[in-house]
Amino acid sequence: MKKNILSIIMIALLVISIVLDVVILFAVVPNANKTNALIDRVASAVDLEIENDSDGDADYSIDDLSSITFENGELTITLKRNEGESSDHYAVINGISLTLNTKDSDYSSVSTYITANENLFKDRINYIFSKYTKDYAQSHIDEIKQEILSEFSSKKVLDSDAVVDVSFGNLAFQ
Numbered sequence: 001m002k003k004n005i006l007s008i009i010m011i012a013l014l015v016i017s018i019v020l021d022v023v024i025l026f027a028v029v030p031n032a033n034k035t036n037a038l039i040d041r042v043a044s045a046v047d048l049e050i051e052n053d054s055d056g057d058a059d060y061s062i063d064d065l066s067s068i069t070f071e072n073g074e075l076t077i078t079l080k081r082n083e084g085e086s087s088d089h090y091a092v093i094n095g096i097s098l099t100l101n102t103k104d105s106d107y108s109s110v111s112t113y114i115t116a117n118e119n120l121f122k123d124r125i126n127y128i129f130s131k132y133t134k135d136y137a138q139s140h141i142d143e144i145k146q147e148i149l150s151e152f153s154s155k156k157v158l159d160s161d162a163v164v165d166v167s168f169g170n171l172a173f174q
Helices: 002-046 107-116 118-129 133-137 141-153
Strands: 065-069 075-078 089-101 162-174
Touching: 065 107, 075 118, 089 107, 089 118, 107 118, 118 133, 118 141, 133 141, 133 162, 141 162
Parallel strands: none
Antiparallel strands: 065 089, 075 089, 089 162
């Protein structure tokens, strides 16, 4: 008798386990698939990629690059304060250089414009850096450089893709 009751309990637990497996299969898995699809759509809308391939599709070589270094390349920028702080933080840049693609159709006009309007470019760098706190700027310098490049390539400044990199000789935060 005890063996029969034990067998019935084991069969009941097995049936319950199978029912729960079916519930998981039909309830949880489709929701997980929908969530993954949503994440994929959001990532494609924001144009995020798992592997950053920004330098892989460049149409220039190292021999096609020229650098313009600003004459007075020192720039002191007041950074955004962290919440609750009363003291200012600064980014001090010594030596600002822009790298240009000499094969770009706008190279000569862009290089002349940059040389003649050095203060405009310093002002744009100052504007972009000043939006960020010291902690953010220190840990996201590459993103800030990309934002600066995008700003220079935009219609507001150059409307050209001749500038391919911005570099700072010495960047210190205080």
